[in-house]
Amino acid sequence: MAFAPTLAVRQSSLVMSPFSWNGNRSGYFNPSLEKYEEIPSDIGIPFNVQPKMKALEIAQKARDAILSRKFDQxxxxxxxxxxxxxxxxxxxxxxxxxAADEAVKIILDAIEQVGGIFALTADHGNAEDMAKRDKSGKPLRDKDGKVQTLNSHTLNPVPIAIGGPGLAPGVRFRTDLPNAGLANVAATVMNLHGFQAPDHYEPTLIEVVDK
Structure with a gap:
């Protein structure tokens, strides 16, 4: 099985970015097949003071990489x-x-221009529900009646979107994987590149249906 060159765009201060992409490794698997672009985060500035972070800069770097057509992923x-x-x-x-929405649009527009494919997902939820809740789902309140803020990861299901002009006809999500998760994305991405995932991978999320 051959692998195409890839480019990972990340913020240097976010350790989970390279660490997660490379199977809990912070270094390259093969420098001749990979290239990293680091965009330094603001130092000493809380995220809620600079909530846009470097999203647009990352998106612009990714856009340039996509439009260059030098990378297969x-x-x-x-x-x-x-x-x-x-x-x-x-x-x-x-x-x-x-800001994240704007960044994603920049990237998707570039994918549209080159006739590519996108897979958009996350490893967990965080911002979709920021209220602590009781077992019935009702927001918890403090002694002053204010809703208690949740600032941790949530346990809500995380969606995945796959599309783009390069997606082959007949590709659809499988319906026989009710408990699919992040581990299934690896085989899915390999399939989107036209490769067959190894047998020990978690099953792909997609299938091709003849019309």
Whole structure:
């Protein structure tokens, strides 16, 4: 099985970005097949003070890489919802989410231009629900009646979106994987590149249906 060159765009201060991309390794698997672009984070500035973080700069770097057509895969980590969400500052998190949305649009527009494919997902939820809740789902309140803020990861299911003009006809999500998770994304991405995933991988999320 052959692997194509890839480019990972990340913020240097977000250790989970390279660490996670490379199977809990911070270094290259093969420098001749990979290239990292580091965009330094703001130093000493809380995320809720600078909630846009470096999302737009990362998106622009990814856009340039995509439009260059030099890479067969560009992996991007946009962490605003996670990092700003951990501050518990809801207003700042909203600003961060809007910045992430804008960044994603820049990347998707570039994919559209080159006729590519995108796979968009996350490793956990964080900003979609920032209220502590009781077992019935009702928000918990403090002694003054204010809703208690949740600033940790959530346990809500995380969606994945796959599309783009390069997606082959008949590709659809499988319906026989009710408990699929992040581990299934690896085989899915390999399939999107036209490769067969090894048998020990978790099953792919997609299938091709003849029309």
């Amino acid at each position: 560009v992996r991007v980590n946009i962490a605003n919802e996670d990092m700003v969400g951990h501050t518990g500052d809801i207003e700042a998190t909203i600003v961060g989410c809007k």
